[in-house]
Amino acid sequence: MTDIEQQLSTLLGHITELPAAFGPDSDLIEDLALESVQVMEFVMEAEDHFDIAIAQDRLADVRTLAQLASVIEKIRGG
Amino acid sequence: MSLLDKFDEVRATRESLGPIDPTRVVVERMLSATRAMIRGRETLLAGTNNYMGMTMEPSAIAAGQQALSVAGTGTTGSRMANGTHEAHRLLEAELAAFYGYPYAMVFTTGYAANLGVLAALVGPGDAVMLDAHAHASLHDGARMTRADVYTFRHNDPENLNARLRRLGEQAKRTLVIVEGLYSVTGDLAPLAAITEVTHQHGALLLVDEAHSVGVIGEGGRGVVEVEGVLDSVDFVVGTFSKAFGTTGGFCVSRHAELNLFSYCSRPYMFTASPSPATVASTRAALRLLRDEPERRVRLTKLCARLLSGLRQLGLSVNDMPTPVACVELPTREKALAAWNALLEQGVYVNIMLPPATPGNASLLRLSIGAAHTERDVDELVTKLGAVLADLNA
Numbered sequence: 001m002t003d004i005e006q007q008l009s010t011l012l013g014h015i016t017e018l019p020a021a022f023g024p025d026s027d028l029i030e031d032l033a034l035e036s037v038q039v040m041e042f043v044m045e046a047e048d049h050f051d052i053a054i055a056q057d058r059l060a061d062v063r064t065l066a067q068l069a070s071v072i073e074k075i076r077g078g
Numbered sequence: 079m080s081l082l083d084k085f086d087e088v089r090a091t092r093e094s095l096g097p098i099d100p101t102r103v104v105v106e107r108m109l110s111a112t113r114a115m116i117r118g119r120e121t122l123l124a125g126t127n128n129y130m131g132m133t134m135e136p137s138a139i140a141a142g143q144q145a146l147s148v149a150g151t152g153t154t155g156s157r158m159a160n161g162t163h164e165a166h167r168l169l170e171a172e173l174a175a176f177y178g179y180p181y182a183m184v185f186t187t188g189y190a191a192n193l194g195v196l197a198a199l200v201g202p203g204d205a206v207m208l209d210a211h212a213h214a215s216l217h218d219g220a221r222m223t224r225a226d227v228y229t230f231r232h233n234d235p236e237n238l239n240a241r242l243r244r245l246g247e248q249a250k251r252t253l254v255i256v257e258g259l260y261s262v263t264g265d266l267a268p269l270a271a272i273t274e275v276t277h278q279h280g281a282l283l284l285v286d287e288a289h290s291v292g293v294i295g296e297g298g299r300g301v302v303e304v305e306g307v308l309d310s311v312d313f314v315v316g317t318f319s320k321a322f323g324t325t326g327g328f329c330v331s332r333h334a335e336l337n338l339f340s341y342c343s344r345p346y347m348f349t350a351s352p353s354p355a356t357v358a359s360t361r362a363a364l365r366l367l368r369d370e371p372e373r374r375v376r377l378t379k380l381c382a383r384l385l386s387g388l389r390q391l392g393l394s395v396n397d398m399p400t401p402v403a404c405v406e407l408p409t410r411e412k413a414l415a416a417w418n419a420l421l422e423q424g425v426y427v428n429i430m431l432p433p434a435t436p437g438n439a440s441l442l443r444l445s446i447g448a449a450h451t452e453r454d455v456d457e458l459v460t461k462l463g464a465v466l467a468d469l470n471a
Contacts, residue, residue, distance in 0.1 A: 035433035040210060040229060048237070053244040055205075055226035 131449025132323025161351030188317025191327025258301030292321030
């Protein structure tokens with residue numbers, strides 16, 4: 001895992017129990033069965049942790065931790 | 079996979095709801111503003127939004143009947159075409175005067191008001207900052223605008239401040255959206271702090287008072303009145319389908335631009351206007367909400383009685399007496415069992431299940447109104463207590 005993925009994994013662990021097989025390419029909806037309210041809470045946690053703003057439309061194609069980490073990297077990189 | 083295959087999941091969810099589908103309850107006959115026949119049984123209604131008992135108010139009924147006979151059953155047109163009658167204009171003037179604002183706009187439903195105002199106000203390049211617990215219509219409206227959509231933590235002005243700061247220059251093109259009274263949990267927005275933070279960043283604030291207009295505040299003007307921010311909020315939206323007992327929605331504002339919204343709000347343009355009878359009943363209800371504050375005093379006492387009763391059952395409730403209270407059950411199955419048991423005992427409440435609930439909780443939503451009696455409130459508390467005791471036995 002990259003550093004951002006590791007931090008996101010820790011944040012996600014506060015919201016739901018992560019299975020042993022969970023990895024950066026696991027599907028947040030299919031594998032973790034996250035509800036939409038939990039996804040919103042996770043994104044807000046990530047925004048506060050990284051001190052960034054993530055518009056909802058940037059999440060349209062995000063299914064995994066790795067994809068969310070990529071979005072965050074792009075926002076932080078300007 | 080065909081278009082219809084997705085309904086397999088819907089079907090499975092529906093079958094998991096138990097013996098009675100809570101979304102398919104039929105009111106067979108209204109007996110009063112607070113009681114109805116449901117499943118052949120007289121039932122106490124403790125899950126409507128008839129906060130001021132207006133649905134059965136004689137003067138509102140008479141006004142609707144009179145308009146029906148004089149102006150007909152409908153307008154058959156949009157407000158932008160033939161759908162603006164003199165009564166629509168008068169209702170707008172009366173609403174503006176009620177709030178002390180110069181401008182008001184009436185929509186066909188509360189949902190259309192939220193969609194319509196957002197469609198006019200924000201677009202690509204702008205931003206919308208929603209409270210995380212805001213109503214689905216506000217989230218839907220925000221998505222329709224193609225603006226950047228963000229959320230902030232529920233009722234947390236500090237978090238709002240941090241998030242507006244992160245937007246930088248875009249904060250000046252941001253609409254912050256909150257509700258006055260949150261319809262599921264019954265808690266109020268800290269509007270004074272939210273207004274201050276919003277304006278510090280050059281953003282505008284829209285407050286949805288759907289569940290609080292006519293209900294909260296000495297003059298019935300909602301949480302904006304209670305929090306002392308009538309002069310500083312930018313837009314207030316609301317619905318007539320709760321305290322007013324009819325249907326329709328509105329927006330009032332101190333900004334003259336509200337008068338131009340009609341030219342750029344598709345949900346306003348492409349819908350037939352409210353019927354003459356609806357407008358007449360709404361105007362009659364507004365007069366009562368404005369001129370008879372004792373109705374709110376009575377409701378506040380009933381709310382306090384409900385909260386006291388719920389506390390005696392050991393339940394956690396809000397400090398502020400509002401007509402909405404929610405009871406959290408540990409599981410979806412227990413919430414469904416409690417809801418069914420209450421209906422079997424002649425009490426109708428709402429049930430809210432994940433994923434459509436704050437915190438993914440399984441909730442019973444209780445609501446009362448000014449037309450309820452103290453005995454009604456006591457009956458609700460007593461039967462709820464018995465049902466919860468049975469579940470825990």
